[in-house]
Amino acid sequence: MSERTKEEVLFRKYYKSLCHFAWEMTSDMLVAEDVVSDAFLVYFKQKDRISEEEAAIKNFLYSTVRFSCYNLARQRKIVNRYWEKNEYLDHYDSEIENNIIRSEVLAEILSIVATLPNACQQVFRKGYLEGLSNAEIAEEMGIRVNTVKTQKQRGMQVLIQKLNPEFLALFILFIKN
Template identity: 30%
Template sequence: MLVIKSKGDDVYIEGLKKRDPETYEIVFKMYYKALVLFVERHIGDRNMAKDLVQDIFLKLYESCASFPNEFNLKSWLYCLARNAAIDYLRHLKVMDRNKFLMAEAMLYAADLDKCVDEKLYAKIQSAIETLPDQCKRIVLMSVVEGKKYWEISNELGITMNTVRTQVARGYKKLREQLSDDNMAIFLLMGLFMIAKERETEQQY
């Protein structure tokens, strides 16, 4: 039976680059369970989480030969896990829109080990309700309904510059209101980051 010793990433990288089976097995045992739990927490499906993590280790085996000598293996694995969970959520037909947005935003939070609960999401929703009418409507359409700026512009009969301005103002006001709650700020950043990436993808 393998004994997992405490070693630096550089030792594992050296073995992985040589495609050493023992090193690969050590790395698998070190990270597999934690990655499965991480993905499962965000997508809510244990079996699917296992499948996604297995794919990650397949990518590890395929990519490890090209790793640089100084390489943060743990960050790379968690980055792949986060991206896999996001891709899964984006392609999943989720009935509960709020649950979907909350789960997806959690994956962008600065602290990957923090959990976001429904009360925190409700706190952000309450803050959105205090925005001026036009700003609130645009923020809801962009962040909650997932509409792109041009769609909002057409639907409301306003310019895209107005949409961008109102989204920016809404984000600023919400940050000010939620400034006493770091996790609410993390979730808020995640929601607006998703909307921004969606807009970037459209432009591309």
């Protein structure tokens, strides 16, 4: 029997069972077929070093497939860990970005609020930035609730006029949270 014929017989004899073995370990038939093909390539390159006994060849092929599957599993774990870490970092980066934007919006708002009359400034800060109710502001400052409403309305009008339009939507989100 020629060398090529022996290789073909060997390939036909073990290919399907090796594919099934690899599939059991990888749960992916395409990957299993690639692993088995690679195992045969390794065998054909190293057959001079391996005994010609069929049991030795069979053991070599199964061992090669098994270790290749283990290596794939290890690589997948590393890749999955990398992606999990990057997802965390992406989330962390977006949190930092949100904090920067929030700080810029707040700085812009505070600079506009600083131009308001003193009483209007206090009412605006307490109502929109500290989250106090109109009644709480009125009680704390010793003024009427209607005065609080008027001061908040005046402050908001000035803010709407002077605030960068891009920041206005962000300010609305900012005061809701």
